[in-house]
Amino acid sequence: MEIFYILDASAFINGFQLDFGNNFTVPEITSEIKDFESRLKFDAALNENKLTILDVADEYIKSVEKIISKSGDVLRLSVPDKKLISLAYMMFDEGKNVKVISDDYTIQNTLKIIGIPYSGIITEGIKGVYNWKKVCEGCKKEYDEDYPFDDCEICGSKIFKKRIKVNK
Numbered sequence: 755m756e757i758f759y760i761l762d763a764s765a766f767i768n769g770f771q772l773d774f775g776n777n778f779t780v781p782e783i784t785s786e787i788k789d790f791e792s793r794l795k796f797d798a799a800l801n802e803n804k805l806t807i808l809d810v811a812d813e814y815i816k817s818v819e820k821i822i823s824k825s826g827d828v829l830r831l832s833v834p835d836k837k838l839i840s841l842a843y844m845m846f847d848e849g850k851n852v853k854v855i856s857d858d859y860t861i862q863n864t865l866k867i868i869g870i871p872y873s874g875i876i877t878e879g880i881k882g883v884y885n886w887k888k889v890c891e892g893c894k895k896e897y898d899e900d901y902p903f904d905d906c907e908i909c910g911s912k913i914f915k916k917r918i919k920v921n922k
């Protein structure tokens with residue numbers, strides 16, 4: 755089954771190879787590709803008909819917002835990010851075999867929640883849904899993300915931030 759690739763700005767910036775004509779993005783991504791080399795690649799892909807810019811119907815954006823409303827990621831997503839995810843959701847809904855190419859952790863995390871396949875170019879793609887925790891270097895006591903101090907209240911050791919996988 756043919757794979758339809760949905761490309762984030764990072765796909766162009768980090769050098770994703772566009773081989774066939776099955777690559778898609780949203781109009782808003784265009785403004786996020788600013789450096790000269792990525793811009794050339796982007797324009798060439800358009801001229802060679804390897805890339806199609808598609809807009810997304812509002813109903814799909816609303817559906818995505820609804821699905822991710824319980825996740826903190828909804829606040830971190832930019833308008834282009836949200837539209838890109840909605841495009842993937844729309845094509846996925848049409849029964850197409852889609853894969854989003856993005857190195858953005860917030861996008862990847864959101865896709866994970868929705869259940870749409872993705873791949874990073876630089877990052878390998880996170881394998882679970884993650885949250886941050888603060889952990890003491892000394893006694894390993896765990897603190898909530900909003901614990902305001904750099905030192906452990908029990909042993910006085912340094913506290914570091916750690917990504918933890920949560921089961922959903």
Ligand SMILES: [Zn+2]
Nearest residue numbers: 890893906909
């Ligand atoms: Zn401690």
